[in-house]
Amino acid sequence: MADADNRFIARLKLMTPLGIAELLALERLLQDRREFRAGQDIVKAGDRPDQLHIMLSGWACRYKLLGGGGRQIVALLLPGDPCDLDGVLVGRQDTSVATLTSVIVAVVSRDALLSVGRAHPRLADLLLWLTTLDNALMSERIASMGRRSARERVAHLFCELFVRLSSVGLQTSNAFALPFTQEVIGDTLGLTSVHVNRVLQALRKDGLIDLREHMLTVKDWPGLKAVAGFDPNYLHLSGMRAAPTSQEG
Amino acid sequence: MADADNRFIARLKLMTPLGIAELLALERLLQDRREFRAGQDIVKAGDRPDQLHIMLSGWACRYKLLGGGGRQIVALLLPGDPCDLDGVLVGRQDTSVATLTSVIVAVVSRDALLSVGRAHPRLADLLLWLTTLDNALMSERIASMGRRSARERVAHLFCELFVRLSSVGLQTSNAFALPFTQEVIGDTLGLTSVHVNRVLQALRKDGLIDLREHMLTVKDWPGLKAVAGFDPNYLHLSGMRAAPTSQEG
DNA sequence: CGAAGTGTTGAAGGGTTTCAAGCATAGTGG
DNA sequence: CCACTATGCTTGAAACCCTTCAACACTTCG
Incomplete structure (x- = not known):
């Protein structure tokens, strides 16, 4: 289970060089996995999540439902993308996440995520960087x-x-x-x-x-x-x- | 002169309780200030910024110029809002920031920002939190x-x-x-x-x-x-x- | 087989833009 | 003090992009 099959780790490595200790911590962090079928909700708006989901394979989307019954997809999620980083960090999810295909995600507890960030500052930087990247995508979408x-x-x-x-x-x-x-x-x-x-x-x-x-x-x-x-x-x-x-x- | 007039610090205090050491570090961080008249660019898209600007008074906006000559404002900036956090963190600014009124900003060097984050983890958390909040605003805008x-x-x-x-x-x-x-x-x-x-x-x-x-x-x-x-x-x-x-x- | 979901096409309608002009206000300089 | 200009707000008419509604073909699936 190297990182060859792990798009998330591969992606982080593209961004900044990672040491052995950091890679090991990452792999340990991403051990728990879960599979969803197409058309399921991974997270629902309003949840108070204590787990982060990271896309490993498949397609998903973050979306909002409006009063009139319309749906607006805020982001399309590919392998390597965190699904609900915002909700985990801020304590309340205000978008839902639905699968578009069958999907495999890594499930990371909030506490584990934060403590790994403490132990490995460079990984904490990457967390911030991922959030910033999300920001950039949404700016362009706007x-x-x-x-x-x-x-x-x-x-x-x-x-x-x-x-x-x-x-x-x-x-x-x-x-x-x-x-x-x-x-x-x-x-x-x-x-x-x-x-x-x-x-x-x-x-x-x-x-x-x-x-x-x-x-x-x-x-x-x-x-x-x-x-x-x-x-x-x-x-x-x-x-x-x-x-x-x-x-x- | 403490944080009574500083909307940024006041805002952070609303989010999480801050200790004396953290408040002192913040005030030292925000000492340098700069004033802009209405209609000026604080930052330009394409810059490789090494300074963060934080709104202390006035109104500004983050915007993109499209090929056809149109302008899309991505965010309206109020006192307490960071102007160009994304650009500073990611190393390249992909939106411009323009003042709408006369504006006073605090100017924080990237290095100072990051080292304060290292010294005071809770302030680093707030940085991440601010980015996440920006994210939430843009989701709703979308x-x-x-x-x-x-x-x-x-x-x-x-x-x-x-x-x-x-x-x-x-x-x-x-x-x-x-x-x-x-x-x-x-x-x-x-x-x-x-x-x-x-x-x-x-x-x-x-x-x-x-x-x-x-x-x-x-x-x-x-x-x-x-x-x-x-x-x-x-x-x-x-x-x-x-x-x-x-x-x- | 029937039902449901998706892609496709047509016609009509509406929300928004575009273009154009007029008006008010503030600032500038003679 | 008065042109004169520039900027922003307002209004009208026409055009257009996109939506809405409706129908049909095709596939998948229970």
């Missing part, structure tokens, strides 16, 4: 929803997912699986599933992507980036306080 | 922009500002100053200033608010909350959950 058209939003989401999947090593070719419905895309971007459908058709017709049976193929990466106005800087993939690396795709 | 109408968004923003101002002791009556233009409201909520204007008139006509010369009066608080679907839980004003590992005495 920018999308406020000032980008539906076409631009969808393109931007695909660009982001493509890069994020690549960054955790789940992406090699120009095609990847989007194992969820068009309604999920709509709930993520503040659109209806009907309009998402039309936008997807337009992007297909323009030769930018192909999306069939939950398989997304990026046929024209520069074109897609241009439509989206995508600049990957906000993903902060270059690591903690590292030099800027302009990735070209 | 929900607003994705699933609420313009009328609901404006009402929700006013509810949020009202409660936030109250929480830092800047709000006592049912009226408060909104020292910025309707375009700022639009850039915050993803609307045009023209439409914001029309929405404001409707809210006025319905007897919910009165807004004249940058002075907002809430005339029907229950009504405004109802329109907004406002639930203040996400602001986490009840304080920080006791952190077992950072209890001292």
Whole structure:
């Protein structure tokens, strides 16, 4: 059970070099695992959580339910992402987390998390860093929803997912699986599933992507980036306080 | 001169009890101050900041500029709010910060910030907590922009500002100053200033608010909350959950 | 087989934007 | 004191993006 199969540890190592002691502490921390089927709630809004869940495989989303019955997805969660860090830190969960596929998570008690942070300051730094990264993703999402058209939003989401999947090593070719419905895309971007459908058709017709049976193929990466106005800087993939690396795709 | 005039320290004290040593360290940390006039940039996107700015008085906003020339305000900053915590922690600023009024900030070097965090774990916890709170605000903003109408968004923003101002002791009556233009409201909520204007008139006509010369009066608080679907839980004003590992005495 | 979920398409309607103009206020300089 | 300018608020009309409602095809699954 090295960290080869652990996207979370792999991701942290990308951010900052970790020593043996830190890696051992991490592996011990992540021992407990739990599996969920698709369409289940891992955490519910209003909970007072004392456990952190960390995605190891599968897809999930953090969401809010509004009074009118609408759902807004606040974040899409990939392997390596903490599900409910905010709720654990602040003591009260104000978003729910639902699985989109079958999912394996590591379950970490709040106390264990904090005491590991005390023992290994660099791991505590990473905790703060993960929260900050979440922040950056949400800032960009706000920018999308406020000032980008539906076409631009969808393109931007695909660009982001493509890069994020690549960054955790789940992406090699120009095609990847989007194992969820068009309604999920709509709930993520503040659109209806009907309009998402039309936008997807337009992007297909323009030769930018192909999306069939939950398989997304990026046929024209520069074109897609241009439509989206995508600049990957906000993903902060270059690591903690590292030099800027302009990735070209 | 102690922390009576310092909204940042006052706010932290609301969240968790602080000892004498911690308060002294905080005051020493916040000694350096700087003043900006209205309409200036405190930080610019792309900077590699080594200083944290903390709002002590006035209004500011964090924003992004999009390719098409549009501006999206990601957060409105009040006294007590850190301006650029994300950028300082992650090493690269991906939002700009602009003043909306004349502003006084405390300027804290990154190194001083981190070393104080090492010396006083509870202050480090508060840093993480502030980041998490920012996160919560942005989640709710995403929900607003994705699933609420313009009328609901404006009402929700006013509810949020009202409660936030109250929480830092800047709000006592049912009226408060909104020292910025309707375009700022639009850039915050993803609307045009023209439409914001029309929405404001409707809210006025319905007897919910009165807004004249940058002075907002809430005339029907229950009504405004109802329109907004406002639930203040996400602001986490009840304080920080006791952190077992950072209890001292 | 029937039911449920998802993708697709069409038509109509509405919320918001865009464009344009007019008005008020404050500041500036002659 | 009066143009003159700049900024922000207000209003109207037209256009547009997106939603809503509805229907149908297709697949999966009990």
